[in-house]
Amino acid sequence: MNVALFVPCYIDQFFPDVAIATLELLESQGVNVSFPENQTCCGQPMANTGCTADAAPVARKFVEIFSGYDAVVCPSGSCTSMIRNHYGDYFAADDERFLKLRDNTFELCEFLVDQLGVRQIEGRFPHRVSIHSSCHGLRELRLAGSSEQMIPRENKLRLLVESLDGVEIMPITRQDECCGFGGTFAVTERETSVAMGLDRVQDHVGSGSEVMIAGDMSCLMHMQGLIRRRDMPMRVMHVAEVLAGRALPQKKAVSAGY
Amino acid sequence: MSTALPIVDHPQAAKEFVTNVPRSHWHDDSLWFVRTKRDRQAQSLPEWEYLRESASAIKRHTIANLPDYLQEFEANATRMGAVVHWAADADEHNEIVLELLQKNHTQRIIKSKSMLTEECGLNEFLIENGIDVVDTDLGERIVQLRGETPSHIVLPAIHIKKEEVGETFHRHLGTRKGEADPQVLTEAARGHLRGKFLEGEVGITGVNFGIAETGGIVVCTNEGNADLGVSLPRIHIACMGIEKLIPRFENLGVFTRLLARSATGQPITSYTSHFHGPRDENSELHIVLVDNGRSRIRDSDTFRDALNCIRCGACMNTCPVYRRSGGHSYQATVPGPIGSVLGPTKDMKAHKSLPYACSLCGSCTDVCPVKIPLHHQLLAWRGVLVGKRLLAWNKRIGMKAASWLFRHPRLFFAAGYMARTALRYLPHSLTHNRLNEWAIDRELPEPPKQSFRAWYAKNRSEKQPEESR
Numbered sequence: 001m002n003v004a005l006f007v008p009c010y011i012d013q014f015f016p017d018v019a020i021a022t023l024e025l026l027e028s029q030g031v032n033v034s035f036p037e038n039q040t041c042c043g044q045p046m047a048n049t050g051c052t053a054d055a056a057p058v059a060r061k062f063v064e065i066f067s068g069y070d071a072v073v074c075p076s077g078s079c080t081s082m083i084r085n086h087y088g089d090y091f092a093a094d095d096e097r098f099l100k101l102r103d104n105t106f107e108l109c110e111f112l113v114d115q116l117g118v119r120q121i122e123g124r125f126p127h128r129v130s131i132h133s134s135c136h137g138l139r140e141l142r143l144a145g146s147s148e149q150m151i152p153r154e155n156k157l158r159l160l161v162e163s164l165d166g167v168e169i170m171p172i173t174r175q176d177e178c179c180g181f182g183g184t185f186a187v188t189e190r191e192t193s194v195a196m197g198l199d200r201v202q203d204h205v206g207s208g209s210e211v212m213i214a215g216d217m218s219c220l221m222h223m224q225g226l227i228r229r230r231d232m233p234m235r236v237m238h239v240a241e242v243l244a245g246r247a248l249p250q251k252k253a254v255s256a257g258y
Numbered sequence: 259m260s261t262a263l264p265i266v267d268h269p270q271a272a273k274e275f276v277t278n279v280p281r282s283h284w285h286d287d288s289l290w291f292v293r294t295k296r297d298r299q300a301q302s303l304p305e306w307e308y309l310r311e312s313a314s315a316i317k318r319h320t321i322a323n324l325p326d327y328l329q330e331f332e333a334n335a336t337r338m339g340a341v342v343h344w345a346a347d348a349d350e351h352n353e354i355v356l357e358l359l360q361k362n363h364t365q366r367i368i369k370s371k372s373m374l375t376e377e378c379g380l381n382e383f384l385i386e387n388g389i390d391v392v393d394t395d396l397g398e399r400i401v402q403l404r405g406e407t408p409s410h411i412v413l414p415a416i417h418i419k420k421e422e423v424g425e426t427f428h429r430h431l432g433t434r435k436g437e438a439d440p441q442v443l444t445e446a447a448r449g450h451l452r453g454k455f456l457e458g459e460v461g462i463t464g465v466n467f468g469i470a471e472t473g474g475i476v477v478c479t480n481e482g483n484a485d486l487g488v489s490l491p492r493i494h495i496a497c498m499g500i501e502k503l504i505p506r507f508e509n510l511g512v513f514t515r516l517l518a519r520s521a522t523g524q525p526i527t528s529y530t531s532h533f534h535g536p537r538d539e540n541s542e543l544h545i546v547l548v549d550n551g552r553s554r555i556r557d558s559d560t561f562r563d564a565l566n567c568i569r570c571g572a573c574m575n576t577c578p579v580y581r582r583s584g585g586h587s588y589q590a591t592v593p594g595p596i597g598s599v600l601g602p603t604k605d606m607k608a609h610k611s612l613p614y615a616c617s618l619c620g621s622c623t624d625v626c627p628v629k630i631p632l633h634h635q636l637l638a639w640r641g642v643l644v645g646k647r648l649l650a651w652n653k654r655i656g657m658k659a660a661s662w663l664f665r666h667p668r669l670f671f672a673a674g675y676m677a678r679t680a681l682r683y684l685p686h687s688l689t690h691n692r693l694n695e696w697a698i699d700r701e702l703p704e705p706p707k708q709s710f711r712a713w714y715a716k717n718r719s720e721k722q723p724e725e726s727r
Contacts, residue, residue, distance in 0.1 A: 007710050009664070013674040014703040016710035023714075035714050040664040046657045048618060050640025050649060054661035061665055139620035147297060148576065148624035150306040174290070178578045182617025184653075187695040189269050189615060191276045194699045195582045196617070199286070225700030 003033050004069040006105070008079045008217070009041040015217050021244035022075040022108055028244075029116055033073075036065050044082040048183045052089060059090040067097050071115065072105040075240045076216050077137020080107040085140050107141055108240055109156040109215055119163065123245045126166030130209035131158055132200065132223070133176040134216035143215070147176050157215050157239050164242070170207035177203075181222035197226045204234055211235040211249075213242055263608035266590070266601075268615040272583035275417075286581040288416060293575045295523025296625075303515070312512050314629035317566035320470075320503050321556060327470040327503050328547065334473025338535030340543040348378035351548045355380060355462070355495055356387055358544055362493060364389070364459040370477070370484035371395035372464025373411050373569055374497045374548060377591045380462075392454045394483040396447055403430045409585025411592055412521045412571035417584050451483070461488035465498035465545070466568070467513060471506045474534040475545060478517060478527040485531050495544045496533065500552050501565040513568060516627035520570040555603050560638045564599050566628035573622035573632055579615055588612060595622035595632040602639050610648045613639035671711065678705035 003026065007019040026033045043058035062083070066072050074080045083105045091098040112118040137143045137157075144155035161167060180186065180196025187193075201223050204212045212234055214220050220236040227234050235249050276282050300306045320327055332342045345351035351374075359367070367384065369391055375381065381391045381402075393402045397414035401407065403426050408414030415423070420438045427433040433446045463484045467476040475496050477484045488494040504510060518524040536543040555561050574580045574594035585593040590601045590609065598616065601609030613636045622632040643649055663670045681689055682705050690697035708716075 009670070009674075012710045013678065014705065016706050016708065016713050019710035020713060023718075035711070035718070037711060037715070037719070038667045040667050040670045041660075043661070043664065046661050048637065048640070049653060049657050050613075050637075050642070050644035051654065051657040051661070052641045052644070054657045058661055058664045135617070135619040135621075139624055146621075146624050148621055150300055150303075176621075178617050178619035178621065180578065180617055182619070185614070185617045189272070189579070189617075190695050190698065191269070191273055192579050192583050192615075193617070195276050195279075195282060196578050197700075199283075221703055222700065225696070225702065228701040229699065 001031060001070045003031050004066050004072045005033050005035045006039065006042075006066065006072050006074040006079065007035070008074065008076045010221065011075065011217050014221070015238070017246070018075055018217050018238040018240055021238070021240040021246060022073070025108070025112075025121075025240055025244045026073060029112065029118060031116070034069070039065050042079045042082045044079060044086075045183055047082065047086055047089075056090045059087050063087075063091070063098050063101055066105075067101055070104065071111065072101065073108055073111045074105065075108045075238065076218070077107045077134050077141050077143060078216050078218060080105055080110075081136040081140035107137055107143060107215065109160055110141065110143055113154070113156045113159060119159065121160055121163050121243050123243065124165040125161075125242055127210050127248055128168045128170050128208055129161065129211050129213050129242075130170045130172050130204045130207045131161065132179060132204070132212050132214040132219055133157075134214050134219045135176075135178050137215050138176055144176075157213070160243055161213060161239065170209040172203045172207045172209075174200075174203055179219045179223055181219045183218075186222055193222070194226065197223050201227055201232055201234055205232060209234070211237050213237050213239050215239050263605045264589075265608050266588065266611055268583070268587055268611040271589055272587035272615070275584035275587060276582050282582050282584075284419070285417060285584055289575045289581045292413075292523060293572075293625075296520055296572060296575065297523075299519035299523050299525060303519075309512055309516055310627055310629055313516055313568075313627055314563075314566060316504060316509050316512060317628050318563065320505055321501065321562060321565050323505075324500065324503065324556065327505055328500060330470040331468055331473055331503060332547075334471065335468075335475075335535070335545055336473070338473050340473065340535050340545050343544060343546045345546055345548045345550070347550045348548075351378045351497065351546055351550065352380055352383040354546050355497070356384065356389075358493070358495060359384070359389055359460060362460065364493075366454075366457050366459050367391045367462055368454055368458035368460075368487045368491070369393050369398075369462045370464070370479060370487050371398050371414070372462070372497055373592060374464050374499050375462065376408065377550065378497075378548065380497070392451070392458070394451050394455065394481075394487050395479070396444065396481060396483075399447060399451065400426060403427075407586070407591075409593065410571055410574055411569050412574075417586065455486050455490055458487065458491050460493045460495060461491045462495045462497065463488060465496050465502050466517070467510060468498055468503045468545075469505075469507050469510065470503055472534060474507075474532055476510065476514075477531045477533070478514070478529065479531075480522070480524075480528045482529045485529055488533070489537075492540060493542045493544070494533070494536070495546065497546045497548060500547050500549055501567070517568055517570050520572040520625070520627040551604055555600075558603075560642075561599065561603060561635055563630050564596065564603075564635060566630050567596050567600075568628055570627060572625045572627065576621045576625045577616075578619065578621070579617065583615070588615070595636065596630065599630075599632060599635045599639065602643070606643065606646060607648060610643050613637075613643065671709070674709055678707075678709070681705040 043055035046055035145153035179200040180193040400415040409417040424438040465475045466478045518527045580594040590597045598612035620633045
């Protein structure tokens with residue numbers, strides 16, 4: 001299978017190890033991965049601001065770059081949802097090229113579990129961890145059951161993390177409340193965004209967890225920023241880093257880094 | 259049309275509430291408690307998702323065939339002896355009510371909770387016209403005595419602490435200074451309201467459901483105030499938004515089962531009262547059917563489903579923004595996610611900040627008992643607002659620039675390189691200044707030496723990375 005790696009813009013620029021870990025993880029599962037080097041962004045920042053006319057050309061360019069692969073895999077539920085659930089606004093309903101791409105774009109954990117049938121990752125992570133369920137992965141991609149709906153679903157991120165040796169998943173009190181990142185929301189509604197983020201971090205700290213794991217680095221970037229400013233006792237790691245065998249970051253609140 | 263509404267600045271309006279951390283946490287916890295009660299009730303019904311699906315389908319069908327069902331409702335209600343009035347907007351609604359009151363030489367009104375009359379500004383209008391209006395829902399009464407507006411559609415006084423209620427009641431009802439025992443305060447309100455009930459000449463209620471097939475209306479309360487309020491006076495005026503209709507009596511169970519569970523986590527409201535015509539030949543039942551912008555929403559493919567709303571308030575209880583910013587930060591009759599969808603349908607400019615008072619987490623969409631795709635509608639509103647040039651110019655330009663940058667990969671790589679370099683070498687005080695909203699309360703990410711693509715080019719591909727050329 002010929003898979004294209006879609007690296008969200010902010011991961012490319014600020015969290016390269018998340019992308020490297022994603023690449024290594026996919027390769028360790030025998031996937032042939034390429035990185036189309038002209039990729040930039042899926043256009044979500046513009047789309048979520050309502051600037052659809054500015055998002056449209058970015059979306060068209062994205063489809064141009066990523067067409068022709070068997071699958072596109074992305075270490076972000078939010079960016080994957082942009083392609084799957086929101087690109088429809090920018091393409092004709094019968095645009096075959098787009099529809100094929102839409103149906104073959106996957107979030108990392110989803111790709112591993114649903115497409116490759118992975119149930120077990122070889123590795124050891126002897127730590128107390130807690131899981132932050134990023135909203136778009138949860139409620140737009142349905143990577144797990146949301147607490148609002150009474151529909152049982154497999155939690156794909158948890159399934160993979162749980163399969164590592166030595167890992168202990170600590171329960172938090174609000175299993176899927178938003179961290180308040182929300183893209184430009186973090187800036188336009190700064191006070192509320194910060195209050196939401198601090199409450200999330202406190203919940204994870206209170207669980208006795210050493211490290212918060214999520215499938216979206218954007219949520220973690222926001223909470224990491226809050227943690228570092230206040231020197232709170234919590235670390236953050238993207239699930240790809242955990243599954244690829246990275247060690248717990250030494251410095252608190254810093255992703256494994258590169 | 260009424261005059262332009264003042265422009266709501268949600269972040270500014272939220273600031274005081276959300277930065278008062280103990281209060282914001284208290285408010286958040288109170289509503290989260292209601293949300294968890296709702297979860298337990300929903301979990302106890304194996305058919306929960308089936309009920310949601312049914313409710314949504316019934317509402318969509320009703321809205322699609324609204325003219326027919328309204329006429330059926332009017333014919334049946336009239337046959338039962340009710341008088342049906344039609345109001346195109348809030349002003350007409352208020353005039354109809356005032357006229358009914360004046361015709362009967364009424365001075366004293368007892369009202370049970372109605373978000374529709376809040377929406378129409380009925381209280382203010384009647385008071386201006388010299389008529390005394392008493393809200394009989396406890397929360398509404400507290401809010402009314404304090405000269406405030408409800409901050410939540412089901413729990414109007416959820417933002418007020420019991421000690422503050424004690425102060426209000428001390429001032430207005432003569433309770434002991436410092437009294438904060440909810441039982442004592444409730445008893446005081448009960449005694450005070452009992453007199454008002456006995457003096458009341460006309461009872462005004464809202465309507466939770468109108469049934470086309472029977473012409474009956476259903477009012478759900480927990481305090482029984484609607485029942486007492488319309489059982490003592492001779493005249494009952496029921497104010498009803500046209501979207502409150504359901505086709506058949508057998509549909510009602512779907513909604514009553516969802517409503518109380520979603521709203522307060524109760525299996526059913528304490529009182530579910532059915533009114534089919536006036537109670538006897540000496541009494542009158544008037545039903546005022548109000549459009550006030552609903553037909554406009556019905557015309558919109560994007561926002562039509564907002565008319566499914568049964569005003570349960572679950573989207574408020576679950577909204578992480580609402581719980582922390584408080585209902586008044588929306589400065590709208592209906593706050594929270596559904597309010598942020600409805601607000602701009604009334605006045606786009608005035609409510610332009612509300613669709614952005616949302617992190618797009620989607621919790622409201624999943625909790626909604628009638629499956630309104632709330633967060634998708636909030637996102638859709640942003641597109642409409644930008645199309646009408648109602649987004650601040652600096653944000654529009656910023657997004658235009660970002661779009662351009664993302665279409666020019668080499669420039670994007672160069673910009674990223676510069677940003678990382680700047681972050682690495684510039685002093686912290688310069689990169690984390692007050693003009694950088696992100697960094698006022700948060701650290702920026704620690705910049706890595708190279709981007710992923712630079713690493714990839716060096717380690718995995720033949721090409722040299724852009725930024726090292």
